[in-house]
Amino acid sequence: MNVNFINPFLESLLNVISTMANMKLNPGKPKIKTDNLAKGDVSGLIGMVGPQTKGSLSITFEQGLILEIMQNMLGENPGEINDEITDLVGEITNMVTGGAKNILGEKGYDFEMATPVVVAGLGHRISHQADGMKIIMPFTSPHGSAYIEICFEK
Amino acid sequence: MNVNFINPFLESLLNVISTMANMKLNPGKPKIKTDNLAKGDVSGLIGMVGPQTKGSLSITFEQGLILEIMQNMLGENPGEINDEITDLVGEITNMVTGGAKNILGEKGYDFEMATPVVVAGLGHRISHQADGMKIIMPFTSPHGSAYIEICFEK
Numbered sequence: 170m171n172v173n174f175i176n177p178f179l180e181s182l183l184n185v186i187s188t189m190a191n192m193k194l195n196p197g198k199p200k201i202k203t204d205n206l207a208k209g210d211v212s213g214l215i216g217m218v219g220p221q222t223k224g225s226l227s228i229t230f231e232q233g234l235i236l237e238i239m240q241n242m243l244g245e246n247p248g249e250i251n252d253e254i255t256d257l258v259g260e261i262t263n264m265v266t267g268g269a270k271n272i273l274g275e276k277g278y279d280f281e282m283a284t285p286v287v288v289a290g291l292g293h294r295i296s297h298q299a300d301g302m303k304i305i306m307p308f309t310s311p312h313g314s315a316y317i318e319i320c321f322e323k
Numbered sequence: 324m325n326v327n328f329i330n331p332f333l334e335s336l337l338n339v340i341s342t343m344a345n346m347k348l349n350p351g352k353p354k355i356k357t358d359n360l361a362k363g364d365v366s367g368l369i370g371m372v373g374p375q376t377k378g379s380l381s382i383t384f385e386q387g388l389i390l391e392i393m394q395n396m397l398g399e400n401p402g403e404i405n406d407e408i409t410d411l412v413g414e415i416t417n418m419v420t421g422g423a424k425n426i427l428g429e430k431g432y433d434f435e436m437a438t439p440v441v442v443a444g445l446g447h448r449i450s451h452q453a454d455g456m457k458i459i460m461p462f463t464s465p466h467g468s469a470y471i472e473i474c475f476e477k
Contacts, residue, residue: 225437
């Protein structure tokens with residue numbers, strides 16, 4: 170996978186969370202994922218298909234962080250992962266992938282996005298199955314962590 | 324979503340499990356999903372992008388069933404959802420979607436598949452976010468249940 174693919178996704182998440190929830194996430198160092206370390210409580214997943222490559226993206230949130238994002242956006246905190254939260258995670262997944270798609274399109278990397286799927290379950294693990302390098306980008310906040318994972322076929 | 328989309332996925336899963344694991348799943352009646360009823364322990368998800376539509380598919384297994392499938396295929400049962408199991412679920416997801424893609428392509432419905440992602444976590448719930456009808460197809464067996472869910476944008 171081209172390392173140019175990393176920053177557009179990273180910056181897109183920071184931008185979306187800042188704009189929607191007026192919240193600053195602290196990005197950690199992106200690294201190559203060698204095992205299924207990232208655990209979280211709710212994840213948005215989306216497939217990407219382009220002429221040069223195809224792959225998958227996931228954005229995983231710990232419950233405390235996504236509840237705080239909802240609180241900041243709407244002034245209400247459901248206290249658990251409900252349908253409003255899964256819809257929000259689907260929306261964030263679409264916006265982050267769309268933002269990265271625009272930046273990458275300008276650089277000549279085109280892809281189409283499938284529609285997002287959201288998984289809710291405390292402490293679930295994500296395993297991208299494309300036959301290529303898997304990159305994980307950690308983000309921290311006082312309310313919990315988030316992780317973007319992307320994987321494109323060689 | 325066109326109802327012609329249902330049977331190719333249903334038959335493809337029956338065919339894959341029968342061929343790989345010499346096991347017969349009993350298909351229940353496909354229905355329109357109105358809430359997040361399907362729960363499972365390991366799910367394969369894949370995005371689909373075509374000129375007419377785009378969408379997402381998930382195949383969710385209860386732990387007992389996927390362990391029995393592994394047992395039938397390889398003669399060994401890891402007793403829990405490990406990396407071999409998640410790889411197997413990714414493989415099944417690819418094969419089922421690829422089988423349905425071939426059938427639907429002959430009928431003039433073309434789409435490209437993204438790469439699969441597997442989620443492992445006891446009792447997780449899946450929520451397809453495309454703005455279209457969500458179809459759930461239940462399958463039962465003496466070892467547990469499985470569910471295919473597909474959703475295509477209008």
